[in-house]
Amino acid sequence: MGLTDDENEAIKNQLQLEDYLKTRAVKHSEMDKQIASNLLDKHKAEKEIDKLLYKKSSQPLTNQSSDKQLVNSLIEALKSHEDGWLYDLIKNAKPLWLIGSQGSGKTNTAGAIALIRKYCFDAPIYQLIDRHATGENWEVWKLLDATLKAESEEEIGQALYDATDRWLQRIKEKPSTKQQIIIDEFTNLKKIDSCKEAAMKFFSMHLTDTRKGKEYFIGVNHYFTNESTVEGTFEARKSGTIQLKKFSANGETPLSRVQIVHGLVDENGNELEEVERTLPNWLEANNIYQHFNGKPIDFNHE
Structure with a gap:
């Protein structure tokens, strides 16, 4: 006996319902898989983000x-x-004068000391005064990244006046931060008409005002006599500055030998006058710069 039309229709509807349910189940399964995959991808992404954030946050530290x-x-x-003694000299707030004949390496030593003060004592180089700033001395001076440079006679004359005014202003403001000023070949400036008056005032005031204004001073000169500086300042020069003499055996190659002429004391407070010392081999401007810029000095093998 065959099925009636109603029974056939019922079976057909039942099969369609089962197909629909199976299709929906498959779709739901695929959706669940996609959701799970998305969640996994999200989790992985969040982990990667966390890593990057941690790396970024820990980098400055x-x-x-x-x-x-x-x-x-x-x-x-x-x-x-x-x-x-060298640590005492570099940390000392007294004006420092490096003297010596040509070829004794005064400029290089000045640059090395300035860089140590910059990196170790948070004292950026604010002003550089040198007639050869972009000439023969540029290989050293470029490492300092000075804020202001004076090279021409006109620039130097103005820079000397600006410095004395700045010291007075800094003394009044009582700054908490330090900075540096460097002047090379001061003797020659006295012989230039446009600089002479400013140079005389500059020298007299630097004996006290640089220290009070928290401005490290480094001067480079061949000599430190009345003729090469300012007459009538002998006692002030002796008590208020540090003088370090450098040497060369042939006028070209600097020696490690130096002489503390005056300005430092020993552990008992006794004045060190014309005392022989040496500079370490690693005390070169480029070495100090590289030490803080990707090539640390190996002090155990220097």
């Missing part, structure tokens, strides 16, 4: 720690050299 280690290693090397 890592750099900060590394910079501190570089500073500490250099300061330790300074303190360990001989009796620590």
